[in-house]
Amino acid sequence: MSRYGGYTLGRMKFDDSQEKPDLSKEMLLRISRYFLPYWKQTLVVLVILAATSVLGLLPPLLIQQIVDHALPGKDLRLLALLVAGSLAATVASGLLGVLQSYLNAFISQNIIFDMKNQMYRHLQGMPLQFFSNVKQGEVITRMTSDISGIQGVFNGTIVNFASNLLMLITTAGTLFWMNWKLALVSVFVVPLFVAPTRKMGSLRWKLAKETQEKISEQNHIIEETLSLSGYMLMKLFTKEDQERDRFKAVSAETTRLQIRESMAGRWFMMLVNTFASIGPMLIYLCGGYLFIRGEITIGAIIAFVSLLGRLYSPVGQLTNLYVDIKRSVALFERIFDYFDMEPQIVDAPGADSLNGAGSAIEFRNVSFAYQPDKPALRDISFKAEPGTLTALVGPSGAGKTTITNLIPRLYNADSGSIRIGGADIASITLKSLRSSIGLVTQDTYLFNGTIRENLLYANEEATDEEITQACQAAYIHDFIMKLPDGYDTVVGNRGIKLSGGEKQRLSIARVLLKNPSIIIMDEATSSLDTVSEFYVQQAMNVLLKDKTSLVIAHRLSTIMSADNILVIQDGRVAEEGKHQQLLERNGVYKDLYDKQFGKKVT
Template structure:
């Protein structure tokens, strides 16, 4: 089973993409392969808050992370203060050696004042060295070992914090992926009609990965940086309120710089990921239709389109990274300016004896620790903005309008017979362009209903409405007298088997692909279905038989063999209602004749809707509907329609009588435009 088309079989051709929002010929849904859907970008703060709210289920782990961060930061912050004591021990030892042994500190200070060295006297009284005694290496060793132990424990706590936080982020990312997957299953088919597949893949993969990476790298850093700033500022005020005030001048400057640059870079990051999605959509489409591009010689157009989109992505990415990258040098400049001022003032205060050298050293370290978190936050700004921009795109997908929910309680058809009735059904892809209007028909149980008509007549749309891929604009469709809108979609579709013209196989064995129609089927059931649909005939010639692995495109089997496998899949499902959308178009004439007998057996005792191009395949249909412009213009058996000498007769003569048909003569006054085509 494949994803249904747009009602007329149109596909976007690589190298010549439809314009955004343009409706394809025949009334299908609008495709937007060349552009993004119109969307209003959210602002940074609401998006960031919404992203953080997804972490609330992990409050316990986050509380542990905060405790570990507090302990790690507290130890890291206290380290320079203790290390300053080691500097004081060394400095006292150096000064003590310069003083005569046997004198008191007061005598040495008085002698310095008598010599006019008042600052040195104040320094001696503040430092309090022991005259004649050098460096106390035992005390110095104790202090250094203590500092080493503090830093080791702080590093271990920081590692443990990162380990716990990484588990939280990955769990939240896994939940986000699961939510996106569930959302995709709840979205209506028109949403996918309007989205290039590459764009959706980019949101589900690239954007979510970028969110995960951003959270992993920024949350821990931001938490540690904020706690470090608080701890450092506290100890800076303890050591010297004056120098602390000088250092704090850097804070408003840093905030202003970050805000001004951040506003400009956020728009660039959103543009970067938008162009990434567009480029992915183009690449996916171009490589999917690679053979078609080669056949029509459109390599240059595809390459030119790629170059254009790649250039747009380059400009957006360059602008985003360049603008956000300005933050780091600006923060370094502010930090170095603050460091220079503190070093000068600290030196003057040591010389005046109002501070010890160890305190100045500790304060300078704290000033570095103070600006370092601000610099780290600035360096994380571009990554954070990139992650939030990706989160906006994911949230846009999560906020998309969902399909109408299944009714509760739902009605079930307990013993389906397959009677399908259309009662004054109306449908249109876009409000201003009618496609199906006031259509009524009845398909009796066990009957085969064939649908023929020109391109855009609404044939495939008709069967898509039975599957509830689209919702009606008017009227209703009933299955055995039950309105299908009162049934669960899974229950409705479980009674329907569908074989499309465009085959869909997944990467796996032939056995797995056939069993997709009934996962509980035994090997005997699979072989019986394969024999009935003539799959067994070519599978036996393969080296691995039913265990032959086919890729997602099914390129290692022919188009006809792919079609046979999908028919075997429908055969195995044993549905009460069967839909065949030109299911034999890819097989040869002999195989088609065999398949007609197989499908005749498959259609027995069940209602079948057959969309046919070859009129020879529907001669035995109980009812043939001829559709034009969403309306049934003729209906009857093969013989009745031939005798009516109308639209069906023109189709028949075009296929079996004339070698060439003048289209204007074959379809006068808006009749059949191209014989046998959908």
């Protein structure tokens, strides 16, 4: 088993301890399932391959007739017919090749389309913990270059195998039909093609695996340093030189591995070509002897030499196919590694939809740990009634955000239960559960689109009037109308063209359009200036009205009027009550209040 930052993968066959990929019956069956929807097109490809294999035999055979009959007999009509026949066979083979290329592209690209969609859908079901720990460059590599490599698997492995096998069978049969003695001489060098193949396959597979890992590392560096946040961090800490050197080092290693892989194949093909040159020399030697004895014609010798390329080329390709298969299996195993990760957070059998707006949220002895033996929450119990505001306060790392992440089941609790309206959330469908929850965080995420597009993400059916009403309620409409393009203003990557307060109010407007029964706000005003905080606070008052609300706040001034305050410390509920009650207890909350306001309260 392997782990991605605490997230246990499913059946992980592909690890550093392996020396070769496992081409098992199960693996072949699993790969074949992706080709089944396109069996009709594949069948047409096989028919075309068979036809082109036969057509490819005609030019050498017609050349034999030209040399042995048309030229010695000075038969111009026969010569013209034979030349025309050879040309027609070549043109027909070329036209069929064009059709085959189209079908190859159609099948491979549709398989890539199916696999990318399956991978995207599968990754959507992975828990938040997976994305919190796995390198983004790794995910991008498997979604792009790994899956795109499937095109090479189809064109370079499957079609190549069928094409070369048919060519080998038809050519060998023709050679033995023409002269069995020369045919035996022709196949004499075939064993020389097979000898170096197995060692070369292992080497190229190892190099391919290392190359893909380095490409993933490259993508990770790009994602980290050229994303908006990473770019700003790099600039502010003047780390351009270090990051450039890091990227250059990984790129250099990737280039070195790619050159090694390329040259490994070249050396292999050089040996194959060397062995292939022996055959024609033997044919000229033995064929000349048979010609002198009167057992064969000059045209037959020429045809034999012409057909040797059609014999040795597929033999070389088929022996080299072992190399391609190992590389293809390595590619599929990297993809299947992700498919084998089973989503941990799924709908329970017979799960029901969440009914009842504004239902109570209740935690019953809930415990949770991101890593074994390091609990983040310990025996948490509380109840948030409908239409009330429950505030979560406490030092950083106490477990406040973890509590709010458990409600929409971004994680599953290890023990205890969380109930909404009396129903355990584990028995509620994820779609209905999350549709009932609106989340506003400190780090508001906006797509690089227009304000309207970002708002419609919450409700695609929202009218212009509803959008305007939501923005007015969020105290952002007047600001939007002052922009040159109004609601069609592009906000930039992650909303960089807007201030923190403006992004927060847009986020609130977006949640208002969603109109959920449960609102969660995670430190929504902690990084805002006084003016922005005022407007966001006014928008929050509208948003939280008549909702079941949980608010995480570092600024105690924003939650003094909360119906209930939970003081979280070391993953436990240290204190619970209203603001004044907690002050009178002289406990953790009182200490937090005194430190924040710099005074003692009696």
